[in-house]
Amino acid sequence: MTLSQARIAIIGAGPAGLTLARLLELAKIAYVVFERDESAALAGEYSSSGTLDIHEKLGQSALKEAGLLDKFQSIARYDVPTRIVDAQGKVIVMIPGESNTHKPEIARKDLRNLLLSSIPDKAIRWGCKVEDVQKDNDGSVSIHLTNGQVVSGFLLVVGADGAWSKVRKLITSEKPQYSGTHFFTTFIKPEDPTYTSVASVVETGNYLAMGNGRQIFLHYLGDRSYHLSVGLKLPENWTSSSMMFHDSSALWKSLLQNEFIEWTQELTKLISSSNRSFRSWPLYSTPEKSVDWKHIPGVTLIGDAAHLTVPTGEGVNNALYDSAELARQIIKCGIDDLDSAVIIYEKEMLPRALKAIGKGKWYTEHFFGADTPQSFLQASMKS
């Protein structure tokens, strides 16, 4: 398919963009995906995060519609137990694997590969970073790439470009707001000196340690490695103003000395290896007002571009479901009535987005509250 044949442009080859691409592919509707990563192999920051649980009603139903549920089930991990412990390592909650079978886990890179393998290579324009998206005088939408190229002529431009969407500004003037919290993430591979002790504690499950508004999460990834996240409250500009961002050993040392002083060494030793590289994730959320938008012809948003929240375990599920809902309406209304399709999609999605943003706020308050994990568990029981 040439660029001029594509009727729908999707910006971003994350879970939302790729699921929509797959569904349009099945429906034989011409589309193109613009992705900033240089190639599938160079998946940039995408590969630097861990495992996702895919829920029956949202994520799995979208994968079913995309004809990918069987393949998903063959690579997903069922029966993954979750242990929640306090800052002293005392087990507070143990959720056995059997209770988690309705939301199996998949490594992020495996989900991306599953979706990528379901559409032709040529559907994705790799290395195409979008700089701006404009509504032109004739009402059409033009996409401006950082390489200077301008592409237009699409009937619909779908922003699936995540937290810092370039499409969002055509729909709302609201911007993501900093949640006050950060995650630092890294992988622990079998060759890591701490691997054996991590493996003996976490085994093949999820291990969530919470205390005094701080967290150490470890997730087994299925390929023998572990994903480690350290969560805490920090000022927004902490990473840019701190030398520690460039020096991982100083970062971990500081974290251990200042932030986890009251934690048992059994836990802090899990994060004390000095020579790992890590990624910093300041966590943002779009405000409620941002999902109160009026329909703009020719453009819409799916996934984090539409409703960014701090991680709650639902972000990717909502992203997949958005794609399924939008594709469903496009197929129903037909390529000549995309406006109606988008209006119906947005009517279903916006209240769901509002709920997701509310849940994100709840998580920030209770996950990072001073008296976690008790406050989190009490609030979970009430909600």
Ligand SMILES: Cc1cc2nc3c(=O)[nH]c(=O)nc-3n(C[C@H](O)[C@H](O)[C@H](O)COP(=O)(O)OP(=O)(O)OC[C@H]3O[C@@H](n4cnc5c(N)ncnc54)[C@H](O)[C@@H]3O)c2cc1C
């Ligand atoms: C630390 C962390 C942990 C998380 N854990 C979970 C979890 O356990 N469970 C869960 O459900 N969710 C989790 N989430 C949220 C989840 O990652 C997102 O909700 C999900 O990835 C959204 O998918 P998306 O396709 O909308 O956006 P993304 O996954 O952000 O994909 C956007 C795509 O667009 C591309 N792109 C961005 N800008 C441009 C541009 N200008 N031009 C071209 N391409 C561009 C990106 O390269 C990327 O490929 C977590 C998020 C974070 C930060």
